[in-house]
Amino acid sequence: xxxxxxxxxxxAAAAQGLYPSSLSAYGVRxxxxxxxxxxxxxxxxPVEGAFLGFFAGLLxxxxxxxxxxxxxxxxxxxxxxxxxxxxxxxxENPLVPxxxxxxxxxxxxxxxxxxSPVAGLLSSLRLxxxxxxxxxxxxxxxxxxSAQLELRRRIRLxxxxx
Amino acid sequence: MLSFLRNARFLTVAxxxxxxxxxxxxHSRAAAxxxxxxxxxAVRVALRPFQVAGVKVGDGVHSVTRALRTRSxxxxxxxxxxxxxxxLTYENGLLKDAAEQNIRLRRxxxxxxxxxxxxxxxxxxxxxxxxxxxxCVIDRGTRDGVRPGYAVASFRGLVGQVFExxxxxxxxxxxSDSTSSIGALVxxxxxxxxxxxxxxxxxxxxxxxxxxxxxxxxxxxxSGIGQLVPKGLPIGRVIxxxxxxxxxxxxxxxRPSVRFDxxxxxxxVVRAEEE
Numbered sequence: 001x002x003x004x005x006x007x008x009x010x011x012a013a014a015a016q017g018l019y020p021s022s023l024s025a026y027g028v029r030x031x032x033x034x035x036x037x038x039x040x041x042x043x044x045x046p047v048e049g050a051f052l053g054f055f056a057g058l059l060x061x062x063x064x065x066x067x068x069x070x071x072x073x074x075x076x077x078x079x080x081x082x083x084x085x086x087x088x089x090x091x092e093n094p095l096v097p098x099x100x101x102x103x104x105x106x107x108x109x110x111x112x113x114x115x116s117p118v119a120g121l122l123s124s125l126r127l128x129x130x131x132x133x134x135x136x137x138x139x140x141x142x143x144x145x146s147a148q149l150e151l152r153r154r155i156r157l158x159x160x161x162x
Numbered sequence: 163m164l165s166f167l168r169n170a171r172f173l174t175v176a177x178x179x180x181x182x183x184x185x186x187x188x189h190s191r192a193a194a195x196x197x198x199x200x201x202x203x204a205v206r207v208a209l210r211p212f213q214v215a216g217v218k219v220g221d222g223v224h225s226v227t228r229a230l231r232t233r234s235x236x237x238x239x240x241x242x243x244x245x246x247x248x249x250l251t252y253e254n255g256l257l258k259d260a261a262e263q264n265i266r267l268r269r270x271x272x273x274x275x276x277x278x279x280x281x282x283x284x285x286x287x288x289x290x291x292x293x294x295x296x297x298c299v300i301d302r303g304t305r306d307g308v309r310p311g312y313a314v315a316s317f318r319g320l321v322g323q324v325f326e327x328x329x330x331x332x333x334x335x336x337x338s339d340s341t342s343s344i345g346a347l348v349x350x351x352x353x354x355x356x357x358x359x360x361x362x363x364x365x366x367x368x369x370x371x372x373x374x375x376x377x378x379x380x381x382x383x384x385s386g387i388g389q390l391v392p393k394g395l396p397i398g399r400v401i402x403x404x405x406x407x408x409x410x411x412x413x414x415x416x417r418p419s420v421r422f423d424x425x426x427x428x429x430x431v432v433r434a435e436e437e
Contacts, residue, residue, distance in 0.1 A: 016288070017213060017216075017289050017298070017299055018220055046171050051174075057182070065326035066325075068185055068199070069185050072181075072185055073186075080175050118294050118340065
């Protein structure tokens with residue numbers, strides 16, 4: 001699972017720069033690395049989530065080429081928080097990934113703007129909300145697809161035992 | 163009261179944040195010296211094959227979607243020849259794409275041969291990896307002689323400046339980024355100002371003298387101040403002019419010459435500082 005999460009983060013990093021602008025919502029593109037980080041960390045514990053976040057931040061910061069430390073710090077915190085969610089909440093509920101993605105994207109963006117004020121917090125509110133919504137939809141799709149794949153894997157495993 | 167300090171989870175996260183702080187400091191120091199941090203270079207080198215593969219897959223998808231679009235109209239017209247039309251349309255899509263690329267490359271080659279400074283052609287392998295910054299990644303790095311500060315242009319005009327370089331790729335700070343600023347001139351009257359990005363599809367030309375001769379529709383070009391960006395590269399066209407409060411300066415809004423979200427091939431102007 002850990003290797004799969006790391007591989008998914010690398011693929012997300014490669015896809016982030018190639019995401020077609022025609023698929024943007026109101027001029028805002030989703031943060032694919034953050035989407036995969038939240039999805040992967042929701043299935044991990046807080047420490048694993050923090051390490052995944054650290055790696056995701058390193059990837060994202062390296063791609064952008066600026067504010068590397070801010071990317072690493074914010075993603076580490078988000079990974080840890082996402083890892084903490086399923087300790088307290090029932091992870092199978094589809095509302096959990098959606099609300100988590102909404103809240104954690106907002107946390108990541110607000111923390112980022114507090115640590116590196118590249119834009120005004122209030123003026124960026126619309127941008128943050130659209131991105132959070134977009135990310136939430138993608139996390140839900142990713143969660144649904146991975147749950148289906150996991151279900152099929154279990155069925156195959158059970159069938160092979162008989 | 164401070165028992166959380168002995169919590170392994172807290173210590174791990176705190177440790178990672180300290181490492182983040184160290185990385186941040188090292189990255190800033192490396193950037194100040196015009197170098198790239200080892201970790202950043204390693205990540206970029208590792209990601210490059212995925213990015214290049216992604217671009218190729220994107221091109222393939224583009225060709226196929228174009229072919230499919232054409233196919234649907236042809237199917238309606240000629241149902242009996244469906245199989246034949248599908249094959250021909252697909253081939254047609256690929257050829258059209260190749261022809262368009264050929265025209266574009268010829269135009270850029272013309273730009274390259276007519277350009278007075280040495281340039282290196284590069285391909286965009288990643289665009290705007292974060293919503294907060296307007297940057298793009300190109301497939302040329304220190305191995306190709308690229309250095310931070312070099313100007314990047316397309317045949318339409320100035321794109322931005324290289325600000326971080328790894329051995330095989332570079333990150334370009336696009337003119338539309340809010341941290342980007344560059345000396346600019348009104349081509350017609352030579353009135354000077356500073357062109358700044360606003361993280362939108364409009365650029366801002368500010369610090370213009372109150373009596374500066376500037377009109378809507380004027381072409382704005384780079385001023386060449388700083389030597390790394392050559393003089394005379396088109397930046398954009400004036401779409402509005404406003405007086406600043408106090409009346410000491412005025413500013414203009416520009417529509418960029420380059421569509422930054424549709425960049426595919428660019429040129430890096432190398433060794434301009436030696437000219």
